[in-house]
Amino acid sequence: MSKGIPEPEQLEIEKPEVRKKLESVGIELNPERRSATFMQVDQETAAVSTFSESVEIMSIRDALKKYDWLEDYFWKAVRRDQDSYTKEADSEDVNGYFIRSFPGKNVKIPVEACLYLKKAKSKQKVHNIIIAEEGSELNIISGCTSHPGVTSGMHIGISEFFVKKDAKITFTMIHSWDSDVEVRPRSVAIVEDNGVFISNYVLMNPVKLVQMYPTAYLGENSTAIFSSIIVALENSVVDAGSRAILRGKGSSAEIISRTISKGGDIIARGHIVGDAPDVKGHLECRGLMLSDNGIIHAIPELEAKFPNVDLSHEAAIGKIAEEEIFYLQSRGLTRDEATASIIRGFMDLDIKGLSEILKREIDKAISMVEKDIF
Amino acid sequence: MTSQKKDILRVVNLGINVDGKSVLQNVNLYIQQGETFALFGPNGSGKSSLLSALIGNPVYKLYSGRIVFKGQDITHLSTDERVRLGMGIAFQTPPKVSGVKLIDILRHCAKIGNRSEEDIYRFAEMLNMEDFLNRYVNQGFSGGEVKRSELLQLLLLNRDFIMLDEPDSGVDLENISIVGNAIKKLLERDRDPESRTKSGLIITHTGHILDYVDADYGVILYKGRIACVGNPYDILNEVSQNGYEGCINKCLREFPNLNNLK
Numbered sequence: 001m002s003k004g005i006p007e008p009e010q011l012e013i014e015k016p017e018v019r020k021k022l023e024s025v026g027i028e029l030n031p032e033r034r035s036a037t038f039m040q041v042d043q044e045t046a047a048v049s050t051f052s053e054s055v056e057i058m059s060i061r062d063a064l065k066k067y068d069w070l071e072d073y074f075w076k077a078v079r080r081d082q083d084s085y086t087k088e089a090d091s092e093d094v095n096g097y098f099i100r101s102f103p104g105k106n107v108k109i110p111v112e113a114c115l116y117l118k119k120a121k122s123k124q125k126v127h128n129i130i131i132a133e134e135g136s137e138l139n140i141i142s143g144c145t146s147h148p149g150v151t152s153g154m155h156i157g158i159s160e161f162f163v164k165k166d167a168k169i170t171f172t173m174i175h176s177w178d179s180d181v182e183v184r185p186r187s188v189a190i191v192e193d194n195g196v197f198i199s200n201y202v203l204m205n206p207v208k209l210v211q212m213y214p215t216a217y218l219g220e221n222s223t224a225i226f227s228s229i230i231v232a233l234e235n236s237v238v239d240a241g242s243r244a245i246l247r248g249k250g251s252s253a254e255i256i257s258r259t260i261s262k263g264g265d266i267i268a269r270g271h272i273v274g275d276a277p278d279v280k281g282h283l284e285c286r287g288l289m290l291s292d293n294g295i296i297h298a299i300p301e302l303e304a305k306f307p308n309v310d311l312s313h314e315a316a317i318g319k320i321a322e323e324e325i326f327y328l329q330s331r332g333l334t335r336d337e338a339t340a341s342i343i344r345g346f347m348d349l350d351i352k353g354l355s356e357i358l359k360r361e362i363d364k365a366i367s368m369v370e371k372d373i374f
Numbered sequence: 375m376t377s378q379k380k381d382i383l384r385v386v387n388l389g390i391n392v393d394g395k396s397v398l399q400n401v402n403l404y405i406q407q408g409e410t411f412a413l414f415g416p417n418g419s420g421k422s423s424l425l426s427a428l429i430g431n432p433v434y435k436l437y438s439g440r441i442v443f444k445g446q447d448i449t450h451l452s453t454d455e456r457v458r459l460g461m462g463i464a465f466q467t468p469p470k471v472s473g474v475k476l477i478d479i480l481r482h483c484a485k486i487g488n489r490s491e492e493d494i495y496r497f498a499e500m501l502n503m504e505d506f507l508n509r510y511v512n513q514g515f516s517g518g519e520v521k522r523s524e525l526l527q528l529l530l531l532n533r534d535f536i537m538l539d540e541p542d543s544g545v546d547l548e549n550i551s552i553v554g555n556a557i558k559k560l561l562e563r564d565r566d567p568e569s570r571t572k573s574g575l576i577i578t579h580t581g582h583i584l585d586y587v588d589a590d591y592g593v594i595l596y597k598g599r600i601a602c603v604g605n606p607y608d609i610l611n612e613v614s615q616n617g618y619e620g621c622i623n624k625c626l627r628e629f630p631n632l633n634n635l636k
Contacts, residue, residue: 322432323469326431327469327471328474329454330429330462331483331527331531332457332458332483332486332531334454337482341474341478344474345473345474346472347473
């Protein structure tokens with residue numbers, strides 16, 4: 001079953017530009033630095049390996065064959081008929097990954113999953129199921145990218161997360177597409193009592209459209225933290241938000257986004273629903289406009305259904321303060337260096353509960369791209 | 375070290391506008407290598423404006439005169455070019471830069487100042503700033519912490535001409551000697567006068583800092599003009615007894631041609 005490293009004809013892995021693309025979305029293919037690897041090229045499974053006893057990984061096709069009980073998870077968090085894209089993903093040829101951490105196990109070293117778009121103008125359909133069993137901890141890097149030179153196509157990704165009691169999932173998704181690729185993720189996390197769901201998203205490369213609104217449903221005393229770093233370049237449209245439904249007493253959510261428009265359009269959404277007593281939520285959208293073109297539209301929404309909820313939001317959009325550039329210039333940085341440092345600082349999110357390894361991966365993803373765009 | 379002092383700064387007939395309003399007129403100032411000047415003047419007299427103009431803050435627009443630094447006309451150079459030529463400044467209230475850590479700025483400063491990574495930690499310890507290295511610069515810093523952070527950056531930048539905007543304001547008694555000693559080192563006031571290579575221009579309201587750092591000359595800025603030049607301790611004494619007006623009037627009697635104030 002273990003396929004190890006993907007075969008050359010599938011991925012042309014030996015090409016440095018392919019390696020670099022994979023690396024820029026956190027895919028290392030290095031057993032020393034990953035607990036498990038899954039790779040899908042277009043619709044086919046190109047690699048599956050596990051290097052840890054604490055976690056299992058396989059294609060969703062294999063998983064559905066292996067486990068009858070998976071029917072209790074498949075299409076149970078995301079609605080099959082939610083929209084035309086979920087309907088389209090509900091097809092025979094769908095693939096995707098199944099990742100599960102076993103009860104009480106701690107998968108600290110991240111599992112990597114790569115969804116790779118190889119064939120131009122094709123449609124990639126993915127359905128993922130991620131389960132952290134009771135009391136376990138699971139770290140995942142999900143890197144999605146397109147083959148160098150493949151500028152058009154479509155990616156539809158269904159992801160259903162199940163964070164069991166006292167479990168924790170940290171899911172870091174890094175996207176690197178191309179100018180004419182359309183991306184429609186559909187993600188829902190069901191977080192049981194005392195569970196923690198941390199979701200990080202990084203997008204810095206051109207894309208035609210990303211449209212998504214991942215949602216977490218929270219049980220008693222559970223926590224969700226969503227963080228997004230989004231850069232929209234000329235001709236890119238990114239409509240991305242995060243939603244937390246606090247339906248368990250004492251649950252909490254934090255949604256943070258840093259958006260930068262360098263000519264592209266961004267709609268930064270956020271929605272927290274206080275649907276139980278004693279819940280707490282905070283939403284923070286900050287936007288930076290670097291160009292006369294482009295739009296950042298921040299739409300933070302708060303909804304309270306009980307008197308004793310504590311929900312707040314802050315949203316701010318602006319340009320880089322001249323005063324800050326001047327200050328750094330007074331330390332000898334050129335105007336360009338000062339600007340780059342401030343932009344880098346703007347993207348520096350202090351994500352609570354994020355492991356050092358994942359923090360490094362996010363930093364690396366940012367620094368690999370920032371040189372080219374700022 | 376030659377005993378022949380070199381020119382560091384020559385400000386000639388400087389006139390500066392901010393938002394179309396003149397804040398400095400006919401300012402002339404000549405500072406040589408190794409000299410430290412204390413800059414006095416009432417609130418709003420143009421002291422900070424002068425420092426801002428010298429370092430090249432783009433908000434301060436030059437409408438007359440020129441600035442010559444180390445023999446080179448720098449009137450139209452950008453701030454970072456001036457810094458790389460040898461100027462340095464500590465601001466009174468620098469901005470917070472969210473996401474940019476003090477240590478990152480210090481590494482830049484050390485690179486320019488030819489200082490090592492060990493120097494960063496050595497100077498940070500000296501200024502009691504070790505716990506601030508990984509903090510975003512100036513974010514949540516107290517008044518005194520801001521001053522120490524500014525001096526730490528300057529120590530690593532290792533420039534030849536250093537401007538300090540009220541380095542003593544907001545610094546508590548416990549830290550004033552730390553700040554004083556740092557400035558002393560920065561301006562080489564702990565060396566004998568002949569061997570000093572650093573020059574300075576220090577704005578001080580109270581003169582407290584002069585208890586730790588001696589200055590060679592005092593200058594009063596008044597209504598955007600240089601109104602008095604002399605011994606800094608005499609000036610301080612005169613101002614504390616008779617106010618700025620009194621000091622300036624006395625100055626005018628002694629040097630009627632110093633400047634045309636009206």
